[in-house]
Amino acid sequence: MTTVDVKQVVAKHIVSPKGFTAAGMHCGVKHKKKDLALLFSEVPASVAGVFTTNAIKAAPVVVTKETIYDSRTLQAVVLNSGNANACTGKQGLADAKQMQQLVADKFMIPANTVGVCSTGVIGQHLPMEPIIKGIQEIELGDSVEHGVHFAEALLTTDTVMKNTAYTVMIDNKEVTIAGTAKGSGMIEPNMATMLGVITTDAKIDSDTLQTLLAAATNVTFNAITVDGDTSTNDTVLALANGLAGNESLTPEHADWDAFKEAFRLVSQDLAKMIAKDGEGATKLIETTVIGAATNEEAIKIAKTVVGSPLVKTAVFGNDANWGRILAAVGYSGCAIDPTNVFIKIGDEAVVDGGEPLDFSEAYLLEYLKQPEIKIVVDLHVGEGQGKAWGCDLTYDYVQINATYRS
Template identity: 70%
Template structure:
């Protein structure tokens, strides 16, 4: 459980390089026609690293390379390309990912096993290495808002907006920053999915404890969003902690551990909600909150089932208060439910109480469903389990975008 901490502050106008000791840049190297397609994030010193990765059995070469770096516990740079996923590309794909790693290490004068690699884009096409390698030589990361914006732009695919957030917290009397940027719009069904997330902090923390914190946070943020139910081959979240804030090393026994955990959760939740809201063709963010489940795990399972239901998503798109689709999704979620104990609200409007329909104003609810954010509340009255999941509506544009993704 992540407990709210009062001294955590969201910091506007800041970026992925706001924590001490980080630089970033994004450029156009030629993998895409015009848009930026190559980016690097660099720490002044080797940083503790934690990562979570897609559960898809088919895993792209760059993800495999990054996993190996994470297992060693230190990372200093991450090289990212968009426009090509370098997935399902066989032995050549692995050689290309390792070449990206090695060339980045040479460019910045660090060991290759300190370089993470990430790719996103079309699956099954080999990387065009000539422009990519020339691009690596052109990378000059900077500690500035402009450099961070360019970094965020270069990792996008079908995204319509950049996704950035930063928080500040005090640990041991030292100012600590945690910043994040992400991409993700379609094929989002994490555990993980087509999303890349990069989080930086200047906190001092060993990799084993950073991994522990990320695992706790991931389950209630990135693993609680869905756009279309597809899980991709490349997706990861990496967290770097370079220790330059000067605090004493964080552990679960540290008095400020909960503050750090809460701040990391705030960053991850912001990014997760931004991804859900920016689902391909989406017009609305949907939040489903479940209370009264037999456990938190079951509550999250139900919430994610409801927000992932194509029928619920299309009903929200059409502003149709069809609560039957919601209760049906609760029923097939696989969680333990008592039909006579279920209550449902759409916004502030009660539509089901103790399994029975409630008379409500269709006109009033129509106005609510036209809003850009729609909240659905489900109470099971079986226990104390609580969970939230986020998703988006399913629109005509989603079909159009994915019907022509390769063209």
């Protein structure tokens, strides 16, 4: 396999790629914190999107999905936090379309090149007066500060911003891929999760970008879980404006593998940040499964392990209860041979051939106190491999969600 040279950007933010500007501000949806974000490309960009599989879809999901499938390009995305505009009927659709039109008027671009995203409380109509005023007043820029403000405006129960960016050489041109996301609870996607925006100055057509985003989603955003709930608003959008000056990217391009890897890394970084910042979480759990029948089954098994409430609570309590891991593997619905299963927590093997091993309880007690916990499961069934990420389940998760509307 050819080695690719992908470099992480130090000052990483959504406007790291050429030709993008952004901003975030407080307009009044929330009491104090930033709640309105706007992204703009100086030229129309190829676009790809993945959306919630929940049958109940928020108004902005409906509007944006229709928009990108119709126009195949986007030039702007407007996002608000504090109110999901979900389960709001005809008025919700009208409000999402008004946000779209307001941005179109601001930049004098077609309304069908504007995406709309919302996140927050379900079942309440948007307070349109402050949103209208905010869209009219928000001022864009391409500085790190503007990128930070954009990321801040997306947050709900998140405790940290989620930003990443990488550069890669394509046709001897430096291409940048950046991403920003929010997500902390209601994280159990069947396609993507959260609100996420990926920007790149690479030249790539929308169909190829859609295929790339879907593939990256399957091994990153689809491979995380916090609480087993699928949001009504999950959206990930990818915009590529072509301003890096490379030749159009396709799988046949000589530098395709490098671009694909950089894109995957952006998606994986954001996915792991979401899992690590799960509501009330204190630890990131990474499960690697090898020796599965297929790669798809490996990811499914890994996700079953990190999604198990019993595994999550054991990790929170620093309890090396490997039986919970083995049980999750068993009910994953995938092909396994119980007599061939091997499990390792950290550097300590705890199960081999489906039978318990003598291990150091003292080592695992200390290991499980670390902020990142790694579990490896080897099934010895086939060549499939995959990873999934989750977090521990804490008292604070219950507290946060018991008082979310208040």
